[in-house]
Amino acid sequence: MSERLKGKVVLITGAASGIGAETARLFAAEGAAVVLSDINAAAGERLAAELGAGFVAADVSVETQVEAAVAHAVCLHGRLDCMVNNAGMIGVVGSILETSADDWHRTHSVLLDSVFYGIKQAGRQMREQRGGVILSLSSLAGVVGGVGPQVYSVAKAGVIALTRGAASELAQYGIRVNAVAPGLVVTPLVEQVYGDRDGAVEGARRGSPLGSPAFPIEIAETLLYLASDEARHVNAHTLVIDSGVSAAGSSASALFHSRPGGFLGTMPKLD
Template sequence: MAGRLEGKVAAITGAASGFGAAAARRFVLEGAKVVMGDIQDAPGQALADELGDAARYVHCDVTIEEQVANMVDTAVSEFGQLDIMYNNAGIVGSVGPIATTPADEWKRTFDIHVHGTFYGCKHAARVMIPRKAGSIVSMTSTAGIMGGLGPHAYAAAKHAIVGITKNVAAELAQHGIRVNCIAPAGMATAMVAALSGDHTAIEETEKALALASPLKGRGGRADDVVNAALWLASDEAGYTSGHTLTTDAGYTTGAAFPTPFAEREDFVAEAGKRGMDS
């Protein structure tokens, strides 16, 4: 069903590659005008050129508030409004034991994930509040809702994004603005592929993810996240706010682990007694 974002204007950070680039293509296909922000200028501009009149590219380092503000202002000046803010920019960041994590790496990880999301929410709210409408979508992770699934700085930052989402949703509901986030598991993207040493090995990464997936034989793909972002951005999610939507094949439900008590046994009563009549 095309046209789900017809007449809407979106701003997407981290739009030159990965989830951001896939979202830019899909949003335009669904009828939106898109302002794409990234620090990767060559691929970002190339994608904007590919998408034509429906897209604009601006250099945007999400750790610099003025550049995020400029991206939002560009959406308004070029296309007249901002309906969707997709805070997508992210990195893996600092990796390693807590006892040897450098402070500057920790802070840089937070600068991109937490401060970048804050700036996106702040400046989207600035232009959405007068219109009494809008959808803000941010990227968290399964590492942001469950321990042990990511490096320490990354996990802490992603937990913070869940908190930002809930609090900002509570504030902006009175203005008709919805605020949600998406929590993917490891997906077949360049960022995940790079962990194995080759950021271009997307197909191999998907195959490896499929082997470990709770949904046997099905690895996570960029489109799985983009479909979630599309729904949250669209009017179809018009009564959903403050929500963390997982795209993880059920991993955070425990589906990746052996199912406890999978075999039928007698009813267990007090003191270990068995049977309904005990």
């Protein structure tokens, strides 16, 4: 490894599995002092032991627990250079017409409120340091309507708006704020949707214009770039990682691309 994060202190929420776990492994391999946070204490502590990293249990839907996680990282290492707001879930599914207010708020508390808490608490620490990087997980569902559950999609769109607003405010303190918006990635949550890992891999493959499934390590590698000094001028940006779905859909133009060359319809005559 090139140690692109050597000397950096990184706090990752939702770090016990999926994208969070792969990000923790990659960042640690790149020289970062990683602190993991997850509501699943047993899984989080196992990964922390594997990596020789710190761990703090936290429910990211509760601001005081996010504040405590940031404080724990600073207590361990004296500073915080990068915050990765990764914790998430799918949340309530079904028609917006049948969604209860309680389910709406519960879903947003994990997917959007937690990002606000992470930006706020990490941003306060980084303001004192005069620098840092905050990264958050949005989703293709927040970029293109109809590719995710209704409430999930709204929350992920909110992450994008919050990223832009926070970046504008915090740039004066040397803090960069960016997001990534993955398409379908083979994670434990997606495996639940498809029933098992094989189903998730096949679903991700079929949904990709490139014909290949995306895995957590590939999202982690993008987060590594954004966390590194190589991205020192990347700010207020949401990087979409969807194999091109948002451009044309997985098969939107296949009908036309598969036809012989030529025009459909009548071309006007030119004088």
